[in-house]
Amino acid sequence: DIQMTQSPSSLSASVGDRVTITCRASQGISNYLAWFQQQPGKAPKSLIYAASSLQSGVPSRFSGSGSGTDFTLTISSLQPEDFGTYYCQQYNSFPLTFGGGTKVEIK
Amino acid sequence: EVQLLESGGGLVQPGGSLRLSCAASGFTFSNYAVTWVRQAPGKGLEWVSGISGSGGSTHYADSVKGRFTISRDNSKNTLYLQMSSLRAEDTAVYYCAKKIGANGGTFDYWGQGTLVTVSS
Numbered sequence: 001d002i003q004m005t006q007s008p009s010s011l012s013a014s015v016g017d018r019v020t021i022t023c024r025a026s027q028g029i030s031n032y033l034a035w036f037q038q039q040p041g042k043a044p045k046s047l048i049y050a051a052s053s054l055q056s057g058v059p060s061r062f063s064g065s066g067s068g069t070d071f072t073l074t075i076s077s078l079q080p081e082d083f084g085t086y087y088c089q090q091y092n093s094f095p096l097t098f099g100g101g102t103k104v105e106i107k
Numbered sequence: 108e109v110q111l112l113e114s115g116g117g118l119v120q121p122g123g124s125l126r127l128s129c130a131a132s133g134f135t136f137s138n139y140a141v142t143w144v145r146q147a148p149g150k151g152l153e154w155v156s157g158i159s160g161s162g163g164s165t166h167y168a169d170s171v172k173g174r175f176t177i178s179r180d181n182s183k184n185t186l187y188l189q190m191s192s193l194r195a196e197d198t199a200v201y202y203c204a205k206k207i208g209a210n211g212g213t214f215d216y217w218g219q220g221t222l223v224t225v226s227s
Contacts (some may be wrong), residue, residue: 034213036152043202043217044144044152055215087152091213094166096142096154 002026002090006099014107019075021102023088028068032092035064035073038101039084047086048073080106109133109216111203116221123193123225129186129203129218137161137181140206142214143188145199145223155201156188160209171197193225 003026013019023033031051036044046055048064051071061076075082083106088099115127129141142157156167156177165177176189186203200222204214 032213036214038152043219045217046213046215049207049213049215089152089154089213091211094157095168096157096213098152098154101151 001095002029002093002097004088004090004097004099006086006088006102008102009100010103010105012105012107013078015078015080017078019078019082019104021073021086021088021104023066023071023073023099025069025071025090025092029090029092031067032090033064033066033071034089034091035062036087036089037082037084038087044087075104078104078106082106109205111205111216111218113201113203113218113221116201116223118224118226119193120227121194121225124189124191125193125223127188127190127201127203127221127223129188131184131186131203131205134205136179136184138209140208140210140212141179141186142204142206143177143186144202144204144214144217145197146202146220147196147199150199153199157206158186164210190223193223195225197223198225199223 005024033051035048038044052064085101110132112130143155174192178187200220202220203218205216
């Protein structure tokens with residue numbers, strides 16, 4: 001199985017800050033990488049697929065990059081509604097696997 | 108508007124069975140693969156099972172293989188998860204999610220989830 005490792009596990013940042021979350025795959029997954037946001041008590045929301053393509057309706061302050069084993073999710077200017085836990089997920093091969101999550105808190 | 112509505116969750120004893128349903132609307136259901144993802148209380152996301160648009164291809168996580176069966180009825184726009192030999196560690200919110208394509212790919216829409224509690 002492909003292991004997905006996210007860092008940091010949590011962070012606290014101010015409104016307007018640039019935030020970066022990293023995700024590393026235990027083996028190469030090309031660009032078969034997605035990012036999700038989950039707020040407390042809610043279902044996950046799809047943000048990015050194919051490592052860098054934004055899902056419809058996702059604000060442009062979110063961006064993704066990377067290929068192979070190392071990936072990044074960037075929020076260019078953190079907004080109050082961006083709190084929650086962010087997960088990466090590989091879909092290169094079954095079983096599909098998620099990272100452990102990064103909890104983002106607004107200072 | 109794409110909508111996914113899960114139902115069928117509840118309290119079940121260890122060793123028992125339960126069938127979850129996910130009613131889909133707002134898209135041509137048979138054109139897309141769909142999947143189940145679960146989240147144990149206070150934990151992260153875990154992929155459980157997926158099925159292709161035609162229903163001809165299915166995949167399972169090792170943790171549920173042989174105990175859970177995924178199926179779909181394209182005439183009713185509904186996805187199912189038959190769960191048997193349930194264990195305490197199966198306690199979780201179960202989400203259905205629509206995939207981007209007919210077979211592979213990741214998810215673009217999620218349901219709100221249904222809670223399954225396995226306890227005596």
